[in-house]
Amino acid sequence: MAAASSNQQSNDGTGRHLDQDTAQRMVDEAIQAGATYSEVRLVSNQNTSISMRDGQVRNAISGLDVGATLRCLVNGSWGVHSTTDLQALTSQVEATVNLASSVAQRRAKEDSAVELADIPISTTDVHWRSKKDIRDISMQEKVEVLEEFDSFIRTDERIVSVNTGFTDEHIEMELTTSEGMDRAWSFQRTCTNAIVTGRESGEVASYRTRVGGVGGFEAVESVDLQQVGISATESTLRILGAERSPSGKMTLIADPDLTGVYIHEALGHPCEADLVAAGDSCLDGKLGEIIGNPLVTVIDDPTWQGGHGSFPVDAEGFDSKSRTLIENGRLMTFLNHRETAAHFEIEPNGAARAQDGLHHPLVRMSNTMIMGGNHEDLDDLLEGIADGVYACGSRGGQVDTGRGSFQFAAQEAWRIRNGELVEPLKDVSVSGMTLSILKNVDGLTKHAEMASPGFCGKGQVVPVGDGGPEMRIQEALVG
Amino acid sequence: MTLMPEDSCQRLLDGCQRIGAVADTSIADMWEVFAIQSYGAEVEIEAGKVSLAGGGGEGGFGLRILNQGKVGFAYAANSEDSQRLVDAALSAASLVPSVEGFEFPDDEGETKMSPMWDTEVDNVSPEQLMLQADSMLSICKDFNPIAVITGGGISASCTAGALLTSQGISTSGMRSSHGGGIQVTIDDDDKLTSGWSSMHSFELLDDLSPICDEAVKLAEITRNTITDNDGAREAPVVFTHGGIRSLFSNVFASSLRGEKMARGESVWSGKISESVFDNHLSIHDDGTIEGGAGSGRRDGEGKKTQRTTLIERGVLKSGIWSTRDAAEQISEGNIEDATSTSNAGRGGHQSSPYTSISNFILSSSQGSNSRDSVIEEMEDGWVVHSVMGAHTANPSSGDFSVTSSSILKVVDGEIIGALKQAGVSGNLPKAFSEGVSLIEMDKPRSIWASGSVVIPDILLRNGIRINPS
Incomplete structure (x- = not known):
């Protein structure tokens, strides 16, 4: 077993999506309004999704999703506000504190209030570096992975359909809390998958396989896709006669x-x-x-x-x-x-x-x-x-x-x-x-x-x- | 203060027009901009109390373009950088093979139906939702003093959507949604049983007690456990709508996709006009039902919604199609003729249109019988209220092997007790091919389970194997 943290590099900022001063002001404002704890957490996900059917690309989509959540603890109860509109988040502090306060007011005496265990307060950024950053890999190179994968599978006339897919994500997270936590971290995740369908004498069978994990392009490139493809084909045909x-x-x-x-x-x-x-x-x-x-x-x-x-x-x-x-x-x-x-x-x-x-x-x-x-x-x-x-x-x-x-x-x-x-x-x-x-x-x-x-x-x-x-x-x- | 800001639809349409204007000046032959923005409030219940209240909103714009028969798609959170969006869609299209004969739909009008919008939902406050949650906690206690809502919640949301295309479609609308779902447990005598129920509507639901009733009853009926040592065997099984809906939609919504039928991926490939179901059963897909969870004036490509007969008195009539799937399968030579059945769905602004069911409805020309009479007629068999693992069913073959902890044994027409656990397996298309009876329901509920499925309780006499633990 190897620890992925061996890849980590600290204090190597990638640039925040949320202005740190603004985030700090929000959590401070929540405390002033009555919260005992507050946080602003943001996640951005830059991703690619490619789907291929029988060796032909059907969809190739690249996107960027950003969302943030303000979470406030008031008198032992939670209130949250989540949005894709980062500008609008700043105006939601008071309302979110009030929501949490309303939840707290209806808590029965016998029910315990939410408390938070202490954890180290960190301001250290952590970025797991990929060997091959997926943002540096062209869409065409990713398509070629699927074309190759597909060719290893469609090797028998009883295989009537092969659907393959490639997904990657570059994920950045930011957290600012009223306790002084202020950190960002990032990592990537890359996968490819196949759904193989076989047909013989009216019987239909399908088999799914997926490889990859946290990491850049190397998470898929390092896999023996020929072996995975052949194995998926053999399994599909075996299920047909099972x-x-x-x-x-x-x-x-x-x-x-x-x-x-x-x-x-x-x-x-x-x-x-x-x-x-x-x-x-x-x-x-x-x-x-x-x-x-x-x-x-x-x-x-x-x-x-x-x-x-x-x-x-x-x-x-x-x-x-x-x-x-x-x-x-x-x-x-x-x-x-x-x-x-x-x-x-x-x-x-x-x-x-x-x-x-x-x-x-x-x-x-x-x-x-x-x-x-x-x-x-x-x-x-x-x-x-x-x-x-x-x-x-x-x-x-x-x-x-x-x-x-x-x-x-x-x-x-x-x-x-x-x-x-x-x-x-x-x-x-x-x-x-x-x-x-x-x-x-x-x-x-x-x-x-x-x-x-x-x-x-x-x-x-x-x-x-x-x-x-x-x-x-x-x-x-x-x- | 309302959930939905004023002029939401107009602002989405304005954004669509900004993107469309850029697409118009590009090399794209056709374009289609879809926009959606949702706002909501929610209350969560955990361990018998309200644990959290929240709100928020999300949305964005999706652009699909067609350039020399090649389709490209891209999305963004706003319409400010329209040029980047158009460039990304064109770039994606360059990787995709051309589909001969594929065009985005022209405007053929829309289905007339009442708006699925309730201003009371728009005006709902988090405090109102919390009062409803308090009420549900109290009602469950009234039904059974030791019943606890261990998880679930109530939510209200308002969604604005818009679609603008180069082919003349310009439409927008709003939809509201309100509902709740709870898990109830009864932990007594070292035995813990649980039940789950949910209901949703576009209208404000004043009374959520039916889901409390259903969840508590489910937790109660499985407390009287018995053992069965007769081993695995085939037997008649009454599935409640909650017990069958996920299996039904996972298998049949997939099997009836026209593209899968044309490509040999469906158990019903090549069986159009053949008998595939018991001869009194029909399945329709109907996006025009007033108030249906999957209803709308148009589908995800802007085509007027319709009712499509998929299986009529047991005979396979058609599959469901979107415009792209139909053109592709003709172009690839897998089928001679196919047209959209207005079944293009959208998974939000991040998703290109795909073929999916709207309201998927099972009916019988023989009508239905009371549950008691069906159980009495069954003599020996089982009643299954819920299953675990419906998502592991094989949608290509219809084979499934799931587990139930809500299974009751029927002997001589009477329920004698519950098993702690049993395997439930079979082939769903075969089980529906003969010996099926539908059971009367007060009001069939349209339930989202891989789509909107309207199905009553049902007796399957053949092909189901029960494997008691």
Whole structure:
């Protein structure tokens, strides 16, 4: 594991979008109007989006989105104002303070006021430099990546359609707070993806793949797209001829992609302290308890180099750092932001993220991984399994954090019989209950890796990474 | 003070004209400027209390140009740097192959419908929203003293939009929106169950108690859990509208896109005029319904909205099309004839028009039966109120494998209890091909789930496999 922070350079300003004096005046004005804390946070996103179908460009769009949010804490309650009109923001201070004051007035005596845990007050800028700044790469060069990617996929007449996409973002964030925080940070994110559709004898199958992460053009250029393309084609054709999934409780082995989605859905979301505080997590009251097999150690690390969910500084100005959520089966902490760190009286760990400048921060994951275990490789995990399923690739998942139930779906799978991978399967999904299935993990391969880039929705959509080793679960509900 | 500033539409049209004037002097053959600006207020509820109040606004301008059959798109937050916007769109067009026969639509008028605008929403104050939130917290407690709204909120917004094109379309309008959504949990006896509900309208909703009722009931009905040791099996399933809507729209809104059908990407490719659904079922897409969540006078390209029959009494009649998709598929030789069905959607000013459903409506020529009579007739089966993982359904094949924690077991025509969790899987097109009954609803709600979907509760007798945990 390498830390992306090795790339960081400080005090190398890129020029602020929001005048610092104006921002300072706004947060000061809010304090004078009665706020105990106020902040102005701005996010600008300079981006490119290219879509291609069967080797032909359909859309090539470059854009710049800028949004800012004023957030005020008054008598322990929040008021916010978000806008793309930066000039108009300055006139909203009093109204936003009044909003927060109204929320505070209706708080019942038995309900606790919002407090913020202390974090270091920084005025240091952080800029993660890309090896190949996406702003220096022409649209044509980006198109050529897709043309090449496409050519590696359309190699069989049963492939009826190939949709590829390229996205990049140069993200700049600025934060000025009434506590004296005044900093800017920036980073880039680059990805390419493909959706491959195959057809044979009336059957249709599709397969999705995505590569890339935080970084410049190198995040895609360094990937062996030929291998990714060939693999996607082979998977699509295999799904075309695959049998439907068996149903029932059985032994499941998940590949790193699916292991990542599993840990994101089943454990990561219930670990988000805002959900725990809201009474919507099955992990409420379980800090310090053994909740999984001692084999299981889980980290969430926004500093992971190239991870899709990496960031240098969280949305409240806290320098990002790795967090251990589960260590040898024991729940160590919740992912938190300042409000929830104070609520649970735990160390702040910088998990505040917002979709953009128009949304306020929530507690979110970054790159979530199960660490490697003791099994040498897949063959080692397969040994002794009379009947089971080996599931690969993710079609996504979902969780009910309160009940502790979750579901995730695989892109393709194989039936395991007598320790061997036999017939291919399609439409495999796995579901279970967080608190029981974490104890049913009984095998992890030594090598853990970051899986395909993903996105997470929780009212706001943010990029995330996840992954792990190959993982064996007993008594998984396969459908 | 109103949410929407005065003259918002006119200011957007003025901006469109500034950009259009620059585009007119460029080499572009045709141009189309779309502008949108939204203002809103919201109140969030968390852990049984109002946790945050906020407001704000966002918007911008999107420019699509056509130059020698090549389409380019660019967007900006304002209309001040029109030349940069036009240059960016032209630059993008230079990368795109020419589409023979593609032209932006001419002005063919617009559907006459009542404005989807309520001045009461425009006049709503954050304090009013907070009072509504207080009321919802109180109503849930009245329904069940230990029910807690753990998340959700109420919002009101007003949006102005404008479209100006070189082909003579000049239109603008405003739309209001008000609604709420809540998650309710009941945590008692070491057992936590939850329920979710939401409702939205362009009119100010005076009474949000129906969503409190629905969410609390969902949390209550799954508390009496039973075990089922009979293993995975196919069985008749009643899906409530909340249980089926996401699967239905994820699979069928995609399968019925004309472009996907023409390109062999749909399970229904090559099946026009063939029977694909149970012979009493029809699907229409209708952008002209008064008050529908997906209704409007024009679509995202400015074409007059319409009602399109997609499946009629089980027979596949048509797909949905935007102007560009139709021209492209003809140009590529995938289909002989196709025209826009006024299904061009917009994802805001940052998005070029794309094909999407407006109001997607399932109906039956056999009418519908009461829920009780359908469950009684089903004898043994299941009732599914919600599913997790509908987005993982395969839109190309219609295969799905999801999970439900809101599933009730029916024996001898009576609900006997809930399972803690079960897998629900099958192939949706096959499940809808026979043995389907629709169930009466007091007032079918138009619900956004990958588009506006109007679907009642429904019985699927075949092709659904339940896998109890």
